[in-house]
Amino acid sequence: MNKKQETKYELILNAAFEQMKEKGFEKASISQIVKRAGVAQGTFYLYFDSKGAIVPAIAERILEEQLGLIKSEVKENDSIDRIIDVLIEQTFKLTDRNKEVIKFCYSGIAYYDSFQRWEDIYRPYYLWLEKKLEKAITTKEIAQRKSISHQAIFIIGLIEQSAENYFLTDEPKKDEELNLYKQDLYHFIKRAIS
Structure with missing residues (x-):
């Protein structure tokens, strides 16, 4: 282009x-x-070719922004604990900032029937986290797993689903509730990968 x-x-x-x-x-x-x-x-x-066809491009833009923010905060020698913390913080910030757009991305993705496109959009994010998990295994921060690629998908999916559940529901929330929610998520992931 x-x-x-x-x-x-x-x-x-x-x-x-x-x-x-x-x-x-x-x-x-x-x-x-x-x-x-x-x-x-x-x-x-x-x-x-249609209004629905633009939704994956918008979703890709949001995810590229998220991954860019995460990469800018994660340093080469950061521990997996720090990386998970950054993933949670940035995912929650971006989800809160773009909650209206994320809602229509879901409806548009479903409408356009482009779930494979969705996975293609996420692939760079999954690969980036896989490399970080491999390094954490090498430094013995976490245990060896049979499939690091599955683990990366699970972690990213859980963090995003948690952020969306928190911000996209109409249930009123208190500020202190957010910190507890993120801490619980962090500890759940840490136990899962230890």
């Missing part, structure tokens, strides 16, 4: 992100998205 195409793609993606955040997946229209992006409607269809 050349620079001019990247710019239009990014304009559409940014506009869709904002439009869907404001109006939700169902109420956002392609015409509103392209108007906000300042591009012709036909340009939208150069990149996406």
